[in-house]
Amino acid sequence: MRVTAEGLDFDYRSWGHRGRKKVLDALTWTVEPGVTGLLGPNGAGKTTLLSLIVTLLPVRGGRLLIGEHDLATGTGRSRARRELGFVPQRFSLAGELTVADTVAYAAWVHGLDRRVCGEAALRALESVDLAGLADQRTRSLSGGQRQRVGIAAALAHEPRVLILDEPTAGLDPGQRLRVREVVAGLGEDRTVLISTHLIEDVAHLCSRIGVLAGGRIEFQGTFPELEALIDDTSGSSAYGSGFERAYDRLIARVGERP
Numbered sequence: 001m002r003v004t005a006e007g008l009d010f011d012y013r014s015w016g017h018r019g020r021k022k023v024l025d026a027l028t029w030t031v032e033p034g035v036t037g038l039l040g041p042n043g044a045g046k047t048t049l050l051s052l053i054v055t056l057l058p059v060r061g062g063r064l065l066i067g068e069h070d071l072a073t074g075t076g077r078s079r080a081r082r083e084l085g086f087v088p089q090r091f092s093l094a095g096e097l098t099v100a101d102t103v104a105y106a107a108w109v110h111g112l113d114r115r116v117c118g119e120a121a122l123r124a125l126e127s128v129d130l131a132g133l134a135d136q137r138t139r140s141l142s143g144g145q146r147q148r149v150g151i152a153a154a155l156a157h158e159p160r161v162l163i164l165d166e167p168t169a170g171l172d173p174g175q176r177l178r179v180r181e182v183v184a185g186l187g188e189d190r191t192v193l194i195s196t197h198l199i200e201d202v203a204h205l206c207s208r209i210g211v212l213a214g215g216r217i218e219f220q221g222t223f224p225e226l227e228a229l230i231d232d233t234s235g236s237s238a239y240g241s242g243f244e245r246a247y248d249r250l251i252a253r254v255g256e257r258p
């Protein structure tokens with residue numbers, strides 16, 4: 001299932017908040033099935049775009065479609081919500097609940113019949129490789145395990161589109177790798193869109209990449225295509241030369257393109 005933005009505008013002022021005039025400016029982009037990375041400098045509007053996609057913010061200008069469902073209409077939004085799973089940048093888990101109950105509750109909130117929520121939770125936990133911890137209380141989990149519980153909770157109602165806002169931020173390298181492996185598997189039969197600052201994530205995970213800058217998708221393509229934007233004369237590759245510096249260079253190069 002595709003996510004399609006056509007001429008999408010957004011500003012927080014018309015939404016009653018203080019802030020910069022335009023965050024998204026006639027943004028046009030199609031996210032295809034598989035894992036797509038959304039990159040961009042701090043404050044570029046990545047979380048805003050994800051919030052519009054998952055219907056947390058209203059579409060006021062342009063069009064946004066989840067498959068055929070147009071988020072500008074009430075019917076479109078409610079149909080789209082069944083197809084959407086979302087893991088926000090920060091979320092909290094009720095520490096006293098077990099892992100299985102946490103995910104079963106999320107399934108129930110997403111409208112599944114109470115009688116099938118337990119089964120749905122186990123399926124989702126298997127897909128993030130956490131079925132072995134089903135009976136453990138969430139307060140005893142590591143950061144990476146918590147993140148995987150969050151992903152399972154977003155998956156339990158079997159959405160075809162999964163949106164992850166910085167899923168590996170704050171994790172240690174081992175946990176990051178584990179979350180990455182899980183996300184890669186999920187992209188085999190879904191549309192997965194992840195926002196990230198980590199060039200390692202996009203290098204290892206994303207079949208397609210979009211770079212958000214100046215309110216628009218300034219670059220779309222594969223990681224090697226993005227890498228090719230780095231100055232050839234620097235003689236270094238994005239992946240091999242210090243991730244953060246390389247990331248800044250990549251983003252700067254995208255912004256400089258004619």
Ligand SMILES: Nc1ncnc2c1ncn2[C@@H]1O[C@H](COP(=O)(O)OP(=O)(O)OP(=O)(O)O)[C@@H](O)[C@H]1O
Pocket residue numbers: 012017018019020023040041042043044045046047048049
């Ligand atoms: N609720 C809000 N009210 C007013 N302005 C906001 C609000 N949320 C975000 N903004 C502003 O909108 C712009 C885009 O923010 P957003 O969080 O979408 O960017 P981002 O690319 O996700 O940033 P980061 O990489 O730092 O997470 C920023 O200038 C931010 O200050």
